[in-house]
Amino acid sequence: MKAFDLQRMAFDKVPPEFLGEVALRSLYTFVLVFLFLKITGRRGVRQMSLFEVLIILTLGSAAGDVAFYDDVPMIPVFVVFVTLALLYRMVMWLMSKSERLEDLLEGKPVVIVEEGQLAWESVHRANMTEFEFFMELRLNSVEQLGQIRLAIMETNGQISIYFYENDEVKPGLCILPDGCIERYVTVPDTDEYACIRCSLVTRLQAGEKQLCPRCKNPAWTKVSRAKRIT
Incomplete structure (x- = not known):
C-alpha cells in the first residue's frame, strides 16, 4: 500500500459517482432525525433528558452507517426510526403512570x-x-x-x-x-x-x-x- 495516496485517501474503492448517493443518504438520515426531534417536541438538546439523548444517539449511530456505507440498506434504518419513535411514545406513557420509572430513566433534580x-x-x-x-x-x-x-x-x-x-x-x-x-x-x-x-x-x-x-x-x-x- 502506498502511503499518502490521495486517490485511496479520498475515495478508497468507491467510484466518485458514489458521492451523489452519499448526499442522498445524508439527506434521508437528516430528515429521519429531524422528524424524531419534532415528535419529541423539544426545542434543543439542553431540554432533553438522559433517556431522550440515548434515543438520539442510537438513531444517530444507525443514521451514520446508512449515510456513509454503500452496503447498508436504507429501509432497515427507517424501521429503526419507527421502532425508536414507538419506544419513545411507550416509555413516555409508562413514565406518566410510574414515578419510580420516571426517576430511573430521567433522574431526579x-x-x-x-x-x-x-x-x-x-x-x-x-x-x-x-x-x-x-x-x-x-x-x-x-x-x-x-x-x-x-x-x-x-x-x-x-x-x-x-x-x-x-x-x-x-x-x-x-x-x-x-x-x-x-x-x-x-x-x-x-x-x-x-x-x-x-x-x-x-x-x-x-x-x-x-x-x-x-x-x-x-x-x-x-x-x-x-x-x-x-
Whole structure:
C-alpha cells in the first residue's frame, strides 16, 4: 500500500459517482432525525433528558452507517426510526403512570447550593464535582455562593437558581476562576474563610493551618461579601 495516496485517501474503492448517493443518504438520515426531534417536541438538546439523548444517539449511530456505507440498506434504518419513535411514545406513557420509572430513566433534580453553601452530601451522591456547575452559576451572574438561597441541578442539566435579596446575602465562597482569587493553606489574617472545595465558611485565626472539617481539604480563601448587581 502506498502511503499518502490521495486517490485511496479520498475515495478508497468507491467510484466518485458514489458521492451523489452519499448526499442522498445524508439527506434521508437528516430528515429521519429531524422528524424524531419534532415528535419529541423539544426545542434543543439542553431540554432533553438522559433517556431522550440515548434515543438520539442510537438513531444517530444507525443514521451514520446508512449515510456513509454503500452496503447498508436504507429501509432497515427507517424501521429503526419507527421502532425508536414507538419506544419513545411507550416509555413516555409508562413514565406518566410510574414515578419510580420516571426517576430511573430521567433522574431526579439535585440540590447543589443551599443557604449559601454547597450541598456537599448531595453533590457527592450525584457523583459530580463543584467545577461542573460553577461555570453555569457564573453565566447567571453569580460571583459568590452566599448570593444563592437555593440552586437545583435539573434532570436536563440546567440549573434553577433562587437568590437572596441583597440585604440578606451571606458571606460565601467566591466562584470566580482560580486566577481571580487567592488561596491559603496557612491563613494570613483573622477573618472568615471559605473552603475552596466544599464552600464551608468558618472563622480562622491568623497563622492557622487547618483541614476543612467537612471535606478535609487544606486550602481556604477569604469569603466574598459581594452583593448581586440587578
